[in-house]
Structure formats: C-alpha cells, structure tokens
Amino acid sequence: MIKIAMTSVYVDDVAKAHAFYTDVLGFETRNHVDLGDGTLFVTVGAAGAQGDVELLLEPGQGPIAEPYRAALREAGLPVIVFSVDDVAAEHARLDRLGVRFTQGPEEQGPVITAVLDDTVGNYVQLMQSVAK
Template sequence: MIRIAMTSVYVDDEEKAHVFYRDVLGFETRTDLDLGGARFITVAAPGQDVELLLEPGDSPLAQQYRAGLRAAGLPCLVLGVDDLRAEYERLGGLGVRFTQAPTKQGPLLTAVLDDTVGNLVQLAQPAA
C-alpha cells in the first residue's frame, strides 16, 4: 500500500511558519533539525501520520510557483476541519487574516486564510 507520508509548503521564514502552524493552527512539531544554515521542520495535525515540511521558499522556482498561486488567489494547501465557522471565529480572534470568509462551494464549506509566510491556505468542511 502506498500512502502520503510527507508533503511540503514553501515558506518565507521557517521559524515564523513553525510558530504559525504550531501555535496558531495547533499542529505538533514532529521534526526540527538544524542543518547548518537551514532547518528541517515538519509539523502534523495531532493523531495524523502525514507531515507537512515547512520548506524554504527562496529558490526561483518556489518564488515563481508561490507568486502564481497568490496572484490567482489559489491556496497552496487544503486543511480539513470539523467546524469551519468555529475555526474561522477562533483564528480570527487570534488575528489571522482571511481572504475568503466561510462560503459554500458545492459539497464543501470553505474559507481561505493567509498563513503569514507567503501562502493562502484553504480550510474545508463537508457541507451539511
């Protein structure tokens, strides 16, 4: 069986991303290694195996990719939530900036936030 073990998101600042994904979104730190000039940081949702690598986004390819997504208003990552409206209120109370308020999109209720390190992230919940 093949399964997703890790995926990555390009970030402007690894430490700032680590703080946001850990302290604001509630992910756990799984790996934090100093590689001498760079860090290898992974986080994951509690109880889940899939890790998110907070990857430096300073390469020309990463910059072009991220700029294109942002210009199109597209999220680089979709995170599932059980109660989107509650998360929207909780995160808004923590100062998180949303570019899209909760909106029904077909079978989903979605919202889009700015992760403070160069990306848009979509929160999604199956619509009732």
C-alpha cells in the same frame, strides 16, 4: 498500498512558519532539526492524529519556488487544503487570534471553505464536508 507520508509548503521564513502552524493553527512539531548554516528541517502534523502524515515547512527561496508561489498568490489560490470539523468555528477562533482571511466561510457544493493568509507567503484553505 501507497499513502501520503509528507508534502511540503514553501514558506518565506521557516521559524516564523513553524510558530504560526503550531501556535496559531494548532499543529504539533514532528521534526525540528538544525542542519547548520541557519537551515532548519521542520515538519508539523495534526496534533494527536495522523502520525504518519507530515507537512514540511520548506524554504521558499529559489528559481522554482518563488515563481510558483507568486503565481498562486496572484491568482488567490491556496497552496494547501486542511480539513476541519467546523469551518465557521475555526474561522471565528482564528479571527480572534488576528489571522487574516481572504475568504470567510462559504458553501461551495459539498463543502464549506474559508481561505486564510499563513503570514509566510501562502493562502491556506480550510474545508468542511457538508452532509447532504
């Protein structure tokens, strides 16, 4: 069986991304390693769950990352989708914390979604399955 172990999100600033993804979104730090020269290897994951799945906060500078991120942002597309139990409640919680949303909770077929700005160059979608 093949399972997802790690995926990455290119970010403007790894330290700022780490703070946002942990302090605001509620992820836990899985790895925080200083590789020298100010380079950090930082992964986060769902707090208390999915211990075998990590999100790498990857430096977003460079000839591959920059055009990719700019194209996604210009198109208004999220770079990643996170599952939540209640999009409306999560939207309200994050809104109180000052998180900027580009799309509030909206039913889209079998899911309810909302899209937020992660403050480090990306749009992130929250998704809740709707029982029909």
